[in-house]
Amino acid sequence: MKHATSDDLKSxxxxxxxxxxxxxxxxxxxxxxxxxxxxxxxxHEEHGSLFADIGDERMKVSEFLYREIVKKVEIYISEIKLARDSEKIHRS
Known part of the structure; x- marks a missing residue:
């Protein structure tokens, strides 16, 4: 599975x-x-289909899933922030 190109992402x-x-x-x-x-x-692109990798999760991209993909990205960013905050507390 190859990374999506700029042309692949136009859709x-x-x-x-x-x-x-x-x-x-x-x-x-x-x-x-x-x-x-x-x-x-x-x-990523494979056989004409796009896949989104959000953290360690891969999901097929379709217009019906845009809202879910954005939500998963927001949740993953929140998890990153929590992990970093936790590391800071443990280092103190």
Whole structure:
């Protein structure tokens, strides 16, 4: 399974626009999103289908799942923040 190209991502432009609006997320290259240096979301293409990798979870992308994908990204970012806060507390 290969990483999605810019051309592959054209079909999910509406999803990408929603993801780009999430606070604290950075798109380092087209379709590769990070939060404070941690990979949060990127896409793969296989046999004409797109897949979103959110953390360790992979899901097939369809327009009907855009809201769910955005929600999962937001939850994953929250988990990253909690883990970092927990590390800070344990170091203190």
């Amino acid at each position: 999910v432009d509406q999803l990408l626009e929603k993801v780009r609006k999430i606070q604290g997320i950075v798109e380092k290259q087209p379709g590769h999103f990070y939060h404070k240096g941690k990979n949060v979301l990127h896409f």
